[in-house]
Amino acid sequence: MSEPFGRGGRVPAELTSFVGRRRELAETKRLLGVSRLVTLAGMGGVGKTRLALRAAAGLRRAFPDGVWFVRLAELTDPDLLPLTIAAGLGLPREQADELAGVLEDKRLLLVLDNCEQVVAAAAAASAKLLSATLGVRILATSRQILRAEGEQVLVVPPLSVPGEHRAHGEAVALFADRASAVLPGFAVDEENRETVAGICRRLDGIPLAIELAAVRLRVLSPEQVLHRLDDRFQLLTGGNRTAAPRQQTLRATFDWSFELCTPAERSVWEAVSVLAGGFDLEAAEAVCAGDGIAVTDVLDLVAGMVDKSILQRRTGTYGRAAGYRMLGTVREYGRLKLTGSGREDEVRARHVAYWRNLAGRFRDESFGPGQLDWIERLRREHASVRDALEYCVAEPSRAGDAAEIAAALWHFWYAGGLVPEGRRWLKTALALDSTPTPVRARALAACAFMALRTGEPDVAGELLDELRALGDEPTRASLAQGAGTASFLAGDLCTGRTLLEEALAGCREAGDLLQVVTTLVLLASVAFFQEDDVGLAMAEDALRLCEKHQAHWSKTQALWAVAIHEWRRGGYERAAALLREAIALRLADSTQLAATIGALAWCAGSAERHQRAAGLLGAAQAVRRLCGARASETSPYRVFDEWCAAQARHALGPRAFDSAFQETAELSREDAISFALEEKPGKPRPAPARKPGRPGGLTRREREIAELVAEGMSNRAIAARLVIAQRTAETHVENILAKLGFTSRAQIAAWLAEHRAAGV
Incomplete structure (x- = not known):
């Protein structure tokens, strides 16, 4: 064939307006400029065909022999691919086997749409055409990449949605x-x-x-x-x-994608749907292995599902493991298929077993160089552990698993700024199953620890009484630590110190370095109020252990403990430097962060930087407002906050003090940290004003659900109360968190309490 096919080729007209995709259009054109085969890959319904049509229409002038669009969606027999391409080019059937020769001297763009059903044939045909021609370029769309030589892949993402940094989308x-x-x-x-x-x-x-x-x-x-x-x-x-x-x-659309998967891939799709929020290969292996799938098979199956756009490789990694995620709609489809498969309980049992194992490893390994990696990993998989715990507490016979997992994660609840949530899981699990077992003993100890930090000393006392009655030897040190902390917070310093010293001996004997450091910090706190210099030695001992084992989260507590003793001795500059070092780690524990910024205010006040002290007290209040725990309301350190405030108010005058305090009291967590570290010049940026009558921009329904969250109700309980689906409740809670810029339910409760107090 010597004559061109006809100018313009054959591209279907668009019948509806094209929205967005400026970046993807530009990237498609760029890739076609550097590669002769470009595949637009993505899940069903994501808009690959529309993107290809728009890109192709905009490239007509670059191809003298036209842009040609070939539909492959209805093609199921790969042997018919050459005929289909020939028909799309307007060629007679007899030239279908001679496509390479026919196109040898042509400059055209061939768009092969929906290659996934004949992906191997499409890859082979593309390779053959491109190797035999110089001026042909191919733009393919497929739910699965072709894996052809020279292929450049552009994964087509969903459209942008409104979020934290995007108003519309x-x-x-x-x-x-x-x-x-x-x-x-x-x-x-x-x-x-x-x-x-x-x-x-x-x-x-x-x-x-x-x-x-x-x-x-x-x-x-x-x-x-x-x-x-x-x-x-x-x-x-x-x-x-x-x-x-x-x-x-x-x-x-999703049935189509499901049918394109092998039986083993379908099984994996169903199984990983229980892994909310994202997962790594270890988690996938844990929930997928079984039903004829070996652990060693899972890697290739996950890779196949990434190729088919069912799973997405998550940007960034934690530790040394790559992560994967499913869009919520893809995951919801997998859950529906899992529910109908008759093996949901089996998969969920594997999910619970995975979390029992992971929580136990965290408990044993979380004091050391990997401490921050562990905490970050658990934060990334937070939604998954919530799902596992929800499943466990839905049936009393599984409550022991919930208690075991939640108790082993006590350090995560604390370090992750999730103390109220950890407290709720433990409380629920303990109420469902009262069998006196070692697991229950550990859960009682952890729950008492949480209750003390949520400002519930009476509840903690009842839990410790039951723990004492159990007489569980392995938790003896935890019992002494909890009882000692309770005595300290109640003002009985002598009893508190005696019990904490007993706890320290027990932790050392057990080789539990995490609890050794925690107890040393508590003892240093008691000694601080007793004005005993031995507390500084205890705090420095804790700091040395943290530095030796590179346990950076625990180090923040030790730095704070050393700093307050230095402050009491008049070493304001060293104290402030230690506190800034702790703040600069930017860890998620808002309770500890608030205490650290508050102590930095004491240093500023003692150095007669009263304007700075007032701002730091406001910043501490801002962080405290976000953390949701009520322990700060009864904290023995409040007396020093009040002293610092009184000094600053006297030096500045009430109006100037209030202005400096309020200017920082509504800061975001990150802005409060930046203010404490003096990272930004000038005045701190106050939080934007909220519209009166709609605090936080919540709808009436969202405000109603926020009230129930503040009561400590789970999504399941909220759904039952309001007679809505559990997923609807989950969505409302997610929207509330997004609107308020929070990361935990505890922050919602604290925010609501603040607005109630203000009469809003």
């Missing part, structure tokens, strides 16, 4: 555009913006899902659509009749 723009088509006059405004944003977040920014949700506005309000997304695969069924069957419902 492409997903909202798409929803608004498609909604106005079915409901003339519809617009996203202040009244419905948060609801629409919630829909887009729940649907992970997946264009097909958003378009199907917008269609439902013919009969439902946006709020009704949002509330019905718990059953999204039942709700999102009203697609365009002229679309391919797999694109007319969300379920059909």
Whole structure:
């Protein structure tokens, strides 16, 4: 064939507006400039075809022999691929086997759409065409990468959704555009913006899902659509009749992807759906191995699912392990398939066993160089452990597993700034099963520890009484530590010191260095109030242990303990330097951070930097407000905060003191840290003013759920109280956390208490 096919080629016209994708369009064009084979890979419904169409239409001038679009979605026989390509190019059937020769001198772009059903044949055909021609380039779309030589892959992400650093997002723009088509006059405004944003977040920014949700506005309000997304695969069924069957419902799109998987990959999809929030290969191996799948098989299966765009490789790593994630909608589909498979309890039992093992390893290994890696890992997998614990406490016979996991993670709850949550899990598990076992003894000790830090000394006393009655020898040191701490906080310093010294001896005997350091810090605290210099030696002993074993989170406590003794002795400069070193680690323990910033205020006040002291007291208050624990309300250190405030108020005058304090009292956690470290010049940035009548921007329903969160209710309990699905409750809590910029339910409770006090 010597003549060109005809200018322009053959590219279907777009029937609806194209929204967003500026970055992806630019990247597609760039890749086609440096590679002759580019694959747009991504999950079903993410918009690969629309992106390819728009990119191809914009490249017509670059290809004198045209841009040609070939649909492969309905092709199931790979032997028919050459005929299909020939037909797409407008060539007669007899030239199907001579494509390489026909295209030898052509300059054209060939778009092969939906290659996933014939991926091997598409890879082979692409390689053959490109090796035999110089001017042909191929843009493929596929749910699975081709793995052809020279292939450049652009993974097409979902549309951007509103979030912490993004007010609107492409997903909202798409929803608004498609909604106005079915409901003339519809617009996203202040009244419905948060609801629409919630829909887009729940649907992970997946264009097909958003378009199907917008269609439902013919009969439902946006709020009704949002509330019905718990059953999204039942709700999102009203697609365009002229679309391919797999694109007319969300379920059909995912069924298509599921059918493209091997039986083993389907089993893995179902199993990893229990791993909320993301996971690593170790977790995948733990929940997937079984049902004919060996542990050694899981790596290749996970790799296959990454290739098929079901799993995503998470950006960044923790420790030395790569991480993976599923979009919420993909995970929800997997859960539905798992529920219908008849093996859900078996998979969930493996998930619980994984967490029993991981929590035990954390307990044994968390004092050392990997301390921060462990805490960060558990923060990343926090949603997964929550799911495991929810499953355990749903049935009294599994409560022992919940107690074992939650007790082993006591250090994580503390270091991760999640003390109230850890306290709730332990309380629930202990209430469900009262069998006197070693696991219960450990849970009682951990729960008493948490209760003391949430300002519940009476509850802690009852738990310690039961622990004493059990007479469990391995927890004897924990009992003495808990009882000693309770006595100290109650003002009985002598008894507290005696019991803590007993605890220290027991921890040393057991070789439990984490508890040795914790107890040394507690003893240094008691000695601080007794004005006994031996406390400084205890604190420095703790600091030496932390530095020797590179236990950086524990080091923050030791630094604080050394610093307050230095401050008491008049060493304000060294004390301040130690406190700044602790703050600079930027760890998640807001309770300890608030105490450290407060002690830095004492140093500033003692050095007669009263303006600075007032600001630091405000910053400590800001962090304390976020941590959710009530222990600070009865903290013996409050007397020094009050002394520091009185000194500053006297030096500055009440009005200037209040101004300096309030200027920092509403800072975010990160801004409070920056202020304490004097990282930013000038005045600190106050938190933005909130609209009156809508504190935090919460809707009426969200405020109602925030009240229930503050009561300590789980998502399951909230769902039962309000007669809504548990997933709806979870979504509301997620939206509340996002709006308020919080990371824990405890912060919601603290925020709500503050606004109640202010009469808001």
